[in-house]
Every structure is written in structure tokens, then in C-alpha cells.
Amino acid sequence: MKILSRTLLLLACLLAAIVALGPILWAVSTSFKSTNRIFAVPPEIVPQIPTTQHYSKLAAEGVQWAFLNSTGYAVLAVLIALILGSIAGYALTRYPVAGKPAILLVFLGAMAVPGFAVLLPTQMLATGLGLYNTWAILPIIYAGHILPFAVWVTRSHFATIPRELEQAAEIDGYSRAEAVWKIVLPGAKPALLAAATFGFLHCWNDYVTGSTMVDSPNLRTLQVALIFFQGFHGRDWGALMAGVVIATIPPVLIFLLFRKFLIGGFADGSIKG
């Protein structure tokens, strides 16, 4: 009986893993098949004659620049959010701040606002401010999306680090800023990495903000570039799946590297899905 239920459990888990990963592996396989083999019947699970022609085609269309744009926007937004967020998170645990309960409510409320619902007025504000279709608009908006989490997770971690540790460092001749840099920040590493991972995934995986805030081809994100590519080459599944693969590698890699911190952040309820 016990062995039977154990076997059933393992089978169910195996099935779940196949359902989760199967479609992704199928896309990887397709991206390496030559165009005339893509629709082979029965389907080839592993490409018999692998080719990189689809990746070359994407490169010929300049998709790598959109890849770099996405990377740049995401890195910039994460840096802005982590720097401003950890400074604010530190001040909220160590200093008296005027209107602190109201400020905490603003950060909490901002997490509940789905970014998509305010995209339309954001587009109009960005146009009015002359920021529409500039390189700066996406990092600014993304940073605004990630910041509440950055403040929230760093604040709760800073609160667990005793003030005496910093004071000891200050007695040893460090300035307060040095004490924070050497003592407090390293202690909050899990919180910072959780916010950074969540932030990178948020920016990299966005499509609607990217497609509504910039227009020039040279400012496009990878997601937007892939949709434009689909518009021109709708049935070129080999190239489209190559696009899916290159758009999936960075977020999945980051997720696999930092999943421990991300799952920790989820589990204490500080990150939303």
C-alpha cells in the first residue's frame, strides 16, 4: 500500500514536470530544425540535422539590439530601485520620519496597484513631460514598479539587524555611511537579491509597458521586437521559437541562480505574482 502510493506520487510528479517543461523543450527543439523539417510527421523530438539558421536570421534582423535594450532597461531599473529602496528602507527603520504610517501605506498600496491599470494615464503623462519614446522612460517606470518591494523587503531585513552593530563600527572609527555599507548592507543581502531577482523578471518579462512607452525600433525591448518580427514573418516558426529561446534564457537563468532568495521573499509574503 505504502509502496503503491509512493509510486503514484512519483508518477504524478514526473507527469507534472513533463507538462511544465515539455512545451519549452519542444520550442528549443523546433528552433534547431531546418525549415523543411519543422512540420515533419511524426514530429521529430530531437532535430535529426540540427541547424542554427534561425538564430542567424534573428541576428540578421537586428534582434540582438533589442536584447541589449531589454538588458539595459532591466539592469538600470533594478539599480535605481535597489539604491533608492535600501536608502528609504534604512531610514524607515533608523530615523524618525514625518508621516511614517502614511508613507508605509503608500508603499503598500502601490504594490496593490496593477501596473497595467494605470498604463493609459502614464502614457499621457509621459507624452506631456516629453519622456515618451526616450531611452529613460522604461527604466524610470520599471523602477517605480519594483521600488515598493525593494523598500518593503529591505526595511524588514534592516529591522532585524541590531543598531549596536553599527554603533560598534562607528566607535572603531567608521563613518555612519561606512558602517551601513560594511555591516548593514551585507546582512540584508538575501532581501536585496530577492528584490533584484523579482525586479529583473518584472522588467525583462514586460510587454505592454514596452510597447506603449517607446515607438522607435532602436529603443524597442526584446518582447516588442519579437511581436514585430511575428507581424512580418508570422509563420516562420523556427525563427520565432529561436526568439522564444533567447527571450527565455535570461529570466530562467536568473531565476535558477537566485531562486532560494526569491522563494524566501515569496514565502514571507513580500512579493506578488
Added chain:
Amino acid sequence: MQHPPLASQHSLDVLARRARLVGSSLVGPALLLVVAINILPAIYGFYLSLHEVFFFGNEGFAGLKNYTELLRDSFAWQAIGRSLLFTFASLAIAVPLALLAAMGVRRLGRWGSVLLTVLLVPWAMSPIVVALLWKWILVPSPGGLVGAIFTAFGMPPQDLLTDPVLAMPTLIIVAVWRNFAFATIILIGGLGQIPRDLYKAASVDGLDAWESFCKITLPLLAPSLLIVISMLTISYFNEVQLIIGLTGGGPIRQTSTLAYSLYHTGFVELNQGKGNAIAVIMFLINMGLIAVYIRILGKQAGAAA
């Protein structure tokens, strides 16, 4: 702050004021950016919803005209219905799956974290990329993955995404595939909080596995379930990227939810007044659903605690 032992009341006040000034100026930049990106547009959007705005031009105050027009439009009501169908059907599949996965992960021990990681990979992907990927999985040809399954059962491959009846269920399955596993993480945490002794006591009392699941696991999991259901509701109700990528609201508007019609009205038709009215309605429905959950599940959570 350190201060001289014989400091006068006056210098203490100065120090306190200085600390307050430093604190506020350190929080300031973050607060400013968050308000500018999240709060200000929400207020501006509400303002715009009371105006006639087309193609970025404000043509004047319109009162509740955008709202009354929407409420008289049968398509808007259908969109609300589709949003609720999409949200609740996805929830009805995702929450039990997430709970099963959470129990499986806990029972697997060392391999559990491997399974959790595997299940989370689709969640780490971009929704628009997931849409592209599934368009290829669902391609109606014997050479496609789902097409091959149809062929194996002796049927001609169906185009599920352009079928008026099957498009919505297909969309729901893809949405659940992408993100149900993130709910698993929170449920694993919730399951870990339930004392093991309770299950031992239940088996002494002669309760079988199903009875102890209903009488112990479910009630004690209520707080985690409340969080999971609220988060998934917001996530599904506001889902737009998968729909843009997979069906574009079609066929014949069958997958045009409220979120998609906001996208279409505001960014494609450029009717920004009406688009913002849809956004305000979406916000109210979001808040209403969460309030209902808190009433139902919050009561249970309170009783369990």
C-alpha cells in the same frame, strides 16, 4: 543619537529635528518615484475618465458620460462576464493544482525542491513569450505537438485558438500553466505551519486521510489560501499580455475580457477617456473581489487562529 550628558532641552530639540530632516530626505526620493509612477497616474486616470479624450486630446469635461455609455454597451457587460469567467475558471483549476503540488513537494522531501523549481520555470517566462510558444504548440497541423495528439486519436487537428467555443478554455489552460506554481510556494509555507500532532490525534480518533484533510488541513490553511486566492485573482483579472499574444481578444470577441478591452479601447482605438473609465471599473471590481474574500476566508482564518 548620542548627545552630551548635560544637553539642554533646546539642543535636544535641534537634534531631534535634524534626525527627522535626515530621515525624511532619505525616504523622499523613493517616495517621490513611487507616487509619480503608481499613485499619480491612478488619480490622473480617474480625472481623464470624466473627460472626453481622443488621440491624446482632451475635449472637455464629460461627467459620467464614459461610464453611462459603458454601462449601456452590451459588449462591456459581456467583457465583464468574460473577465469573471476567465478569472474564476483559472482560479478553480490553479488553486487545487497548487495545493496538490504543495503537498507533493512536501512529501517528496529532497526531490521536492527540484520539482518546485521545475514547476516555477514557466512562471519565470514572459507572458508574451509564453503566448508565442503556445501558438506553436497549438498549431493546427499533424506536425504540431497538439496536432499530433489529435492525429493520434484519429481526428483532424483543430485550431483551438480560433474556435469560438474552445478559445477561452485554451487561454485559461495556458494562463494556469504559466503561473499556478507561484501559489504553491505560499501554500508550502502554510502547510508547514500546521502542527503535525493534529494529524496524529486525528488518526487516533479514527479519521481517514480525506477527513483529516477536510477537518484539519483546509481550515488551518485558510490564511494562506486567502493570500493565494487574492493574488491569483488580481493576476488573472488583470491578465492582458497572454490574450494580446494568443488570441487578440478573438475570435469574434470571445476572449475579449475587460482588461483586453481596456487595452483595445485605450491603446488601439485611442479613446483614452473611455479606456480610463474601464480602468476605474476594473479597479472597483478588483477591490470588491478582495473585500469578499476577506469577509469569507478572513472569518475562517480568524476562527482557525
